[in-house]
Amino acid sequence: MDARTSTTAEATNHREAIISVHDIVVGFGDRVILNHLDLDVYRGEILGFVGTSGGGKSVLTRTILGLVPKQSGTVEVFGQNLDDLSERERSALERRWGVLFQQGALFSSLTVKQNIQFPLRENLHLSQRLLDEIAYTKIEMVGLKYDVAEKLPSELSGGMIKRAALARSLALDPEILFLDEPTSGLDPIGAGEFDELIRTLQQTLGLTVFMVTHDLDSLHTVCDRIAALADGKVIAQGTIEDMMAQQHPWLRAYFHGTRARAVQSGRR
Amino acid sequence: MPHASLISVHSQDDRLTVAGRGAWTSEYADELEQAVDNTAHTYAHPKGVEIDLSAVERMDTFGALLFERLKRSWKGTGVEPQVKGLAPRYKVLIEEMGRMGQEQPPPARRHEAILERFGHETVNVAADAAALLNFVGASVAAMGRVLLRPRSFRFTAMVNQLDRVGLRAVPIIILITFLIGCILAQQGIFNFRRFGADIYVVDMVGVLVLRELGVLIVAIMIAGRSGSAYTAELGSMRMREEVDALRVMGFDPVEVLVVPRLLALIIALPLLTFIGSMSSLLGAGLVSWGYGGITPDVFLDRLKGAIDMDQFNVGMIKAPFMAATIGIVACLEGLRVGGSAESLGAHTTASVVKAIFLVIVMDGVFAMFFAAIDM
Ligand SMILES: Nc1ncnc2c1ncn2[C@@H]1O[C@H](COP(=O)(O)OP(=O)(O)O)[C@@H](O)[C@H]1O
Ligand SMILES: [Mg+2]
Numbered sequence: 001m002d003a004r005t006s007t008t009a010e011a012t013n014h015r016e017a018i019i020s021v022h023d024i025v026v027g028f029g030d031r032v033i034l035n036h037l038d039l040d041v042y043r044g045e046i047l048g049f050v051g052t053s054g055g056g057k058s059v060l061t062r063t064i065l066g067l068v069p070k071q072s073g074t075v076e077v078f079g080q081n082l083d084d085l086s087e088r089e090r091s092a093l094e095r096r097w098g099v100l101f102q103q104g105a106l107f108s109s110l111t112v113k114q115n116i117q118f119p120l121r122e123n124l125h126l127s128q129r130l131l132d133e134i135a136y137t138k139i140e141m142v143g144l145k146y147d148v149a150e151k152l153p154s155e156l157s158g159g160m161i162k163r164a165a166l167a168r169s170l171a172l173d174p175e176i177l178f179l180d181e182p183t184s185g186l187d188p189i190g191a192g193e194f195d196e197l198i199r200t201l202q203q204t205l206g207l208t209v210f211m212v213t214h215d216l217d218s219l220h221t222v223c224d225r226i227a228a229l230a231d232g233k234v235i236a237q238g239t240i241e242d243m244m245a246q247q248h249p250w251l252r253a254y255f256h257g258t259r260a261r262a263v264q265s266g267r268r
Numbered sequence: 269m270p271h272a273s274l275i276s277v278h279s280q281d282d283r284l285t286v287a288g289r290g291a292w293t294s295e296y297a298d299e300l301e302q303a304v305d306n307t308a309h310t311y312a313h314p315k316g317v318e319i320d321l322s323a324v325e326r327m328d329t330f331g332a333l334l335f336e337r338l339k340r341s342w343k344g345t346g347v348e349p350q351v352k353g354l355a356p357r358y359k360v361l362i363e364e365m366g367r368m369g370q371e372q373p374p375p376a377r378r379h380e381a382i383l384e385r386f387g388h389e390t391v392n393v394a395a396d397a398a399a400l401l402n403f404v405g406a407s408v409a410a411m412g413r414v415l416l417r418p419r420s421f422r423f424t425a426m427v428n429q430l431d432r433v434g435l436r437a438v439p440i441i442i443l444i445t446f447l448i449g450c451i452l453a454q455q456g457i458f459n460f461r462r463f464g465a466d467i468y469v470v471d472m473v474g475v476l477v478l479r480e481l482g483v484l485i486v487a488i489m490i491a492g493r494s495g496s497a498y499t500a501e502l503g504s505m506r507m508r509e510e511v512d513a514l515r516v517m518g519f520d521p522v523e524v525l526v527v528p529r530l531l532a533l534i535i536a537l538p539l540l541t542f543i544g545s546m547s548s549l550l551g552a553g554l555v556s557w558g559y560g561g562i563t564p565d566v567f568l569d570r571l572k573g574a575i576d577m578d579q580f581n582v583g584m585i586k587a588p589f590m591a592a593t594i595g596i597v598a599c600l601e602g603l604r605v606g607g608s609a610e611s612l613g614a615h616t617t618a619s620v621v622k623a624i625f626l627v628i629v630m631d632g633v634f635a636m637f638f639a640a641i642d643m
Binding site for chain 2: 107108109111123124125126127130132133134136137138140141145146147149150152153154155170172173203204205206
């Protein structure tokens with residue numbers, strides 16, 4: 001299968017679902033968080049995933065990644081049902097996705113360079129020279145300076161941690177990138193730059209991006225499509241214009257609230 | 269996959285035609301690197317180069333990076349390679365690679381050589397001692413403030429700690445001190461029997477356990493069990509900026525975190541020492557009975573004669589001091605944890621090692637002191 005079908009337009013025409021979540025139920029104790037949820041993510045798109053805080057966005061992401069057990073339903077990635085895979089097939093598949101966790105989750109005792117090289121060392125047999133070149137390339141791709149390479153995560157700022165963690169999640173050139181609130185905790189300019197970066201990387205590497213976000217700016221500037229979560233279900237999906245036209249009270253509050261209007265007027 | 273020939277070269281009159289083939293992706297990156305380096309090495313000074321990528325099926329950053337390396341090796345000799353057949357979808361990636369790698373990588377992080385580390389650690393010993401003294405001062409001051417304003421004392425926190433370091437430690441303390449009592453008695457009887465002095469085992473065990481071993485074993489156990497827990501707790505709070513959060517809310521971390529823990533240990537350790545000593549004597553008594561034929565009433569009789577209140581007091585007096593030492597070392601190490609998981613591990617180890625070391629040194633100093641005052 002060709003990993004790198006390019007532009008968004010092309011992909012939307014094909015409408016090949018690269019992630020397909022069907023009828024998922026997830027709960028903790030007797031609290032149901034995701035209630036028969038369905039969602040498709042298409043190859044080559046950037047999908048923005050919005051929803052109330054504590055609504056289960058991270059839980060859905062973690063369910064797709066297999067970090068949270070589901071009570072029923074299926075998750076298909078690259079057309080393969082994750083429950084049917086053997087151990088080996090599964091780890092092969094896991095190499096084809098990259099994850100940027102909410103807090104970065106860099107290994108605190110390794111330098112940034114070692115963090116990026118970690119998945120490479122485990123999975124490929126590369127010369128030290130190539131390992132270093134790859135690490136520096138990824139560092140440059142995410143817009144960091146080379147001298148962060150030898151720094152420990154505790155010596156970086158919040159924005160730099162996000163970028164370094166992004167570099168690590170891109171280490172193996174994944175086809176799908178999961179981002180959990182990538183711009184939260186960044187200043188608006190930093191957040192804007194990060195959005196820009198995601199867009200550039202998506203085009204350069206032909207990525208499919210699943211982005212959990214709260215950032216109205218991101219939704220306007222980088223997301224091809226938006227899906228909204230409420231009451232454990234995807235209540236609406238479509239382009240930003242589709243979302244603005246929705247009547248659901250939460251969506252109206254979200255896309256037409258004061259902050260939304262500020263973003264809107266800034267855009268005109 | 270045709271990875272045997274990711275690159276094939278055709279050379280005519282010093283003009284090269286380099287054809288890429290197959291998957292130029294991470295899986296084949298090691299072979300591609302060899303092929304690239306071989307090609308660049310074998311044909312170091314061509315007159316002209318044409319690189320044909322039309323048969324490259326897939327490419328990712330790894331392939332693009334190595335392609336860039338190949339191109340640059342010829343550019344370095346003044347030949348500008350012509351590229352053709354590049355699939356449009358990889359154009360952005362290749363262009364991106366062309367712009368990269370202009371910066372100088374920073375020097376590698378230095379690892380200290382053995383001698384250097386030895387030197388640093390020697391210097392650190394002095395700094396450690398100063399920090400410890402400083403912290404003792406801070407703890408005493410915080411306790412003083414609590415005494416002045418008893419209502420600010422975190423009673424619940426202390427009771428919680430008392431439960432964790434005191435009550436829950438009881439079973440393991442009883443078990444270990446019991447076993448040690450048994451071993452002492454067995455060894456004593458075995459060796460004293462040769463001189464027909466079996467009965468002196470009671471004197472030996474009584475004095476040894478009450479004066480020295482009871483408190484020492486319990487202190488070492490608690491340093492390993494509770495000291496390490498204190499360090500790990502405070503350390504992870506430091507890592508997640510919880511300690512800073514306390515400070516900016518106007519709380520003194522020493523008062524909030526350290527004082528309840530310290531007091532809990534100071535209360536718990538004497539109690540545990542008492543329990544441990546009794547359990548040791550019980551073990552010794554049972555072994556004397558079963559292995560040495562010394563009946564319990566003889567054992568008790570002999571014990572009454574062999575020890576007096578002084579022996580017992582010597583052990584008990586030491587307990588709170590050892591508790592304070594363990595608590596202070598553990599909390600200090602916890603509050604010195606840096607940002608990484610590794611640092612947490614290092615400080616937890618240091619906490620236990622230093623606490624045990626200081627406990628033993630302290631025991632020696634007490635031995636001299638009690639000898640001097642005839643106790
Ligand atoms: N491991 C867990 N155990 C119990 N409850 C959890 C767990 N993880 C998440 N939750 C609950 O699930 C809900 C959704 O959480 P989350 O997906 O993190 O929200 P968000 O949409 O803000 O990312 C929250 O109410 C949270 O308390
Ligand atoms: Mg979340």
